[in-house]
Amino acid sequence: MRHLTVEVADLTPGTRLLAPVGMATPDGAVAGVRVMTGGRIKGVALEAELGLAALQIEAAGGPLTLSHVITPEGMNYPEAVFAPRVTPYTIAAEALAQASVEAAHASGGGMAGIAALVAEAEARFAYAHPEHRFNDGTEAVPYLSCGTTPGSCVDINTYLIASLRAAGYEAGYLYGYFFPAEKGGVTHDMHCWVVTRHDGDVQHWDIAHHMKAGLGPTRAGLNPRPGWRVALGHSMGHVYQQGGEALRLKLLVEPVAVTGGGTCRDVAIVARLTAP
Numbered sequence: 669m670r671h672l673t674v675e676v677a678d679l680t681p682g683t684r685l686l687a688p689v690g691m692a693t694p695d696g697a698v699a700g701v702r703v704m705t706g707g708r709i710k711g712v713a714l715e716a717e718l719g720l721a722a723l724q725i726e727a728a729g730g731p732l733t734l735s736h737v738i739t740p741e742g743m744n745y746p747e748a749v750f751a752p753r754v755t756p757y758t759i760a761a762e763a764l765a766q767a768s769v770e771a772a773h774a775s776g777g778g779m780a781g782i783a784a785l786v787a788e789a790e791a792r793f794a795y796a797h798p799e800h801r802f803n804d805g806t807e808a809v810p811y812l813s814c815g816t817t818p819g820s821c822v823d824i825n826t827y828l829i830a831s832l833r834a835a836g837y838e839a840g841y842l843y844g845y846f847f848p849a850e851k852g853g854v855t856h857d858m859h860c861w862v863v864t865r866h867d868g869d870v871q872h873w874d875i876a877h878h879m880k881a882g883l884g885p886t887r888a889g890l891n892p893r894p895g896w897r898v899a900l901g902h903s904m905g906h907v908y909q910q911g912g913e914a915l916r917l918k919l920l921v922e923p924v925a926v927t928g929g930g931t932c933r934d935v936a937i938v939a940r941l942t943a944p
Contacts (some may be wrong), residue, residue, distance in 0.1 A: 669849045670696070671702075672736040672845070672898050672941050677936040678925055679706065686915065687923035688900045689721040690748030693842070694742040694870070695890065696898065698875065706732030713908040713915065719748050720901055722908055722920055734923070738898055738941075747841035750865055754831050756807050757826055757918060758841075763811035764827075772835040782837055782864050782870070783888075786873050789828040790886050792930035793819040795879040802827075813908035821860050826904070828862050828875065833905070838865040843921050845939045846877075846936035849894040853941040858921040859897065861890075873923060896941055 676685070684708070690698025703709055703725060709723040726733070744807075745771065752758070760768060771788050772781030795819035803809050803823070809830035827839055832839035843860035847853045862873045873886040878886040881893050900921055908915045917924070917932065924932040 669736040669740065669857060670898075672698075672738055673704070673940045674734045674736075674923065675940070676727075676732040676734075676804060677728055677872045678729035679728060679732055679925075679935070682705040684710075684926040684934075685723075685726040685732070686725060686910075686920065686926055687723045687725060687734055687924045688920045689723060690898075690900045691720065691734055691746070691902065692743045693745060693899045696738050696740050696742045698736050698898075698900070700737045702735055704733040706730055711735040713910040714846040715906050715908050718901075718903050718906065719746050719908070720920075721821045724910060725923070732923075736898070736900075741893060745863065745865075745870070746902075749842070750838040751865065753903060753905060756803070756881075757809070757904035758830060758833065759805070759808045760830040760834035760857075763813070764809055767811055767813075768831040772837075773774075779866055779869065780900065781835060782832065782866060782871070785831050785835060785837075786828065786875065786886050790875045790879070791816075792827065793817055793824050793875075794880075795824075795876060797821065798823075805829060821874075825860050825862050825876050827907065828873070832864060839863070840865075841904060842902050844898045844900040845858050845921075845941070846893075846897040847939075847941045849896075851895075853896070854870070854901045854921070854941050856937065860921075861897075867901055876893045897937075898941065 705729045707725045713722045740791040775784035792812040794816040798818040840863045872890040875886045906917045
């Protein structure tokens with residue numbers, strides 16, 4: 669059993685927060701979550717289509733700490749992880765869909781097709797955190813036909829998921845935290861990765877880690893870099909129902925402050941994981 673704590677920097681009393689409850693994966697399951705200090709739980713908001721939930725929290729002022737209990741006895745991925753969805757973050761534009769189908773077919777299809785699309789996504793990006801994302805303002809994930817585009821794990825995996833699904837593969841977008849072994853179970857931001865399922869064979873892909881660590885061409889594996897990861901959610905394009913209000917988010921990993929009109933802003937966090 670491990671404990672994940674997420675510490676949010678000083679908050680004004682009365683600040684409303686939305687924080688993910690977590691999920692179960694074959695690598696482990698969130699068995700419980702509570703507010704340890706700095707606030708109180710006011711309710712639970714549901715994302716019914718994805719089978720996810722979020723805590724509605726009212727800050728007491730000062731720092732706030734959440735604690736998640738992670739059990740090692742994981743379960744199969746929920747089917748919602750692999751379900752195709754019609755959102756601007758997950759649908760491939762026509763040119764990307766056509767190119768993805770052709771690339772998968774040219775490789776022979778099957779598992780080789782998945783590997784080919786992973787390699788294609790890797791070739792389209794240079795790891796970075798650009799101010800503007802390659803798909804900002806688009807209605808579908810655009811095709812990057814030549815050269816490289818700066819992008820983070822979010823950008824790279826957005827492209828990969830759209831490409832895989834356009835080619836007919838089961839693929840899911842997972843996110844939470846990755847704790848590098850050399851940092852002793854501490855991180856300051858989220859991470860995301862991709863899971864594929866073909867003929868019952870489940871594989872994990874982390875292009876960003878291969879790029880950042882100089883590990884060469886991306887290969888399947890949950891932790892290509894030594895460390896531990898905790899999944900807190902999946903998919904993009906969330907709608908949380910809270911009271912009579914629908915709060916729309918791209919995704920929910922770190923706690924966010926909910927302001928007037930249902931908009932959100934990021935807060936500074938430190939996440940810690942007790943080593944297994």
